[in-house]
Amino acid sequence: MNTSKEVETAVAAALEGAKIIQYYHQNREKLQVDYKGRHDLVTQADVETEQRIISEIRSVFPNDIILGEETTDGSRLTNERTWIIDPIDGTTNFAHGFPVFCISIGFYTGGKAEAGLIYEINREEMFMAQKGAGAWLNGSKIRVSEIQEPASALLGTGFPYRDLGLLDDYMLLFRKFMEETHGVRRPGSAAYDLVCVASGRLDGFFEYGLSPWDVAAGGLIIQEAGGIVTDWTGGDSWVEGKRIVCGNPQIWKYVSESIKETIAGNSLVHKG
Numbered sequence: 352m353n354t355s356k357e358v359e360t361a362v363a364a365a366l367e368g369a370k371i372i373q374y375y376h377q378n379r380e381k382l383q384v385d386y387k388g389r390h391d392l393v394t395q396a397d398v399e400t401e402q403r404i405i406s407e408i409r410s411v412f413p414n415d416i417i418l419g420e421e422t423t424d425g426s427r428l429t430n431e432r433t434w435i436i437d438p439i440d441g442t443t444n445f446a447h448g449f450p451v452f453c454i455s456i457g458f459y460t461g462g463k464a465e466a467g468l469i470y471e472i473n474r475e476e477m478f479m480a481q482k483g484a485g486a487w488l489n490g491s492k493i494r495v496s497e498i499q500e501p502a503s504a505l506l507g508t509g510f511p512y513r514d515l516g517l518l519d520d521y522m523l524l525f526r527k528f529m530e531e532t533h534g535v536r537r538p539g540s541a542a543y544d545l546v547c548v549a550s551g552r553l554d555g556f557f558e559y560g561l562s563p564w565d566v567a568a569g570g571l572i573i574q575e576a577g578g579i580v581t582d583w584t585g586g587d588s589w590v591e592g593k594r595i596v597c598g599n600p601q602i603w604k605y606v607s608e609s610i611k612e613t614i615a616g617n618s619l620v621h622k623g
């Protein structure tokens with residue numbers, strides 16, 4: 352597998368960042384948990400890990416733009432060379448010692464995803480993708496599942512906790528999916544959900560209220576694994592559009608149509 356300098360840099364940065372996360376995971380008495388908002392946790396591990404990842408990237412690419420969850424100034428994605436970082440995706444899991452949390456690093460240029468890396472710390476699973484070259488898990492190529500029928504599909508989602516505006520619609524969707532599929536999982540890390548779709552562990556996934564760092568890497572990994580990723584209108588605003596639906600082609604279609612049937616037209620588009 353021939354990897355770009357950006358992929359190599361992302362791997363090196365993630366392995367360095369992971370040491371900090373593992374240290375705090377094993378020394379939980381040292382972990383201080385703060386709140387960014389109601390239900391929105393942050394720990395010093397998030398902040399230190401992001402700083403470590405940024406310094407690794409800057410040592411190789413000093414002039415690139417970096418959008419990191421813990422250090423962002425609210426900048427939008429432009430056409431410039433940009434790294435989009437979530438130092439710990441699954442902070443609530445991490446704070447509780449629930450073992451599903453990842454580092455997510457996406458690299459964009461011309462506003463498009465070029466490289467993506469997601470490292471799930473507990474399983475030591477390194478997922479990565481390079482535009483046009485494919486997607487891998489620990490060095491082996493991955494593909495989305497071949498499940499065609501909703502009745503045989505396992506779906507993933509995230510339960511909204513900041514913006515509860517679509518809660519009633521969500522309940523209707525859950526009811527439909529519980530009746531028509533093998534069920535819906537909520538592991539607690541959007542990055543992990545996305546690589547589960549890319550590697551065929553889940554057949555489809557949907558969520559709203561997401562930020563660019565939740566999806567920047569995982570979206571590319573799914574595309575490179577043969578899956579489809581869109582916003583809720585079927586468009587390609589899934590990085591900054593806050594609403595994502597993805598899956599293998601058949602199950603993406605089923606989940607997208609289900610969202611459109613269940614959720615009123617206006618609410619399909621993020622308006623914030």
Ligand code: IPD
Nearest residue numbers: 439440441442443509539540541
């Ligand atoms: C969160 C996780 C979660 C999703 C939230 C995200 P964080 O990211 O990805 O699964 O439901 O919307 O904010 O806060 O743990 O980095």
Ligand code: CA
Nearest residue numbers: 437440441565
């Ligand atoms: Ca996140």
Ligand code: CA
Nearest residue numbers: 420437439440
């Ligand atoms: Ca985070």
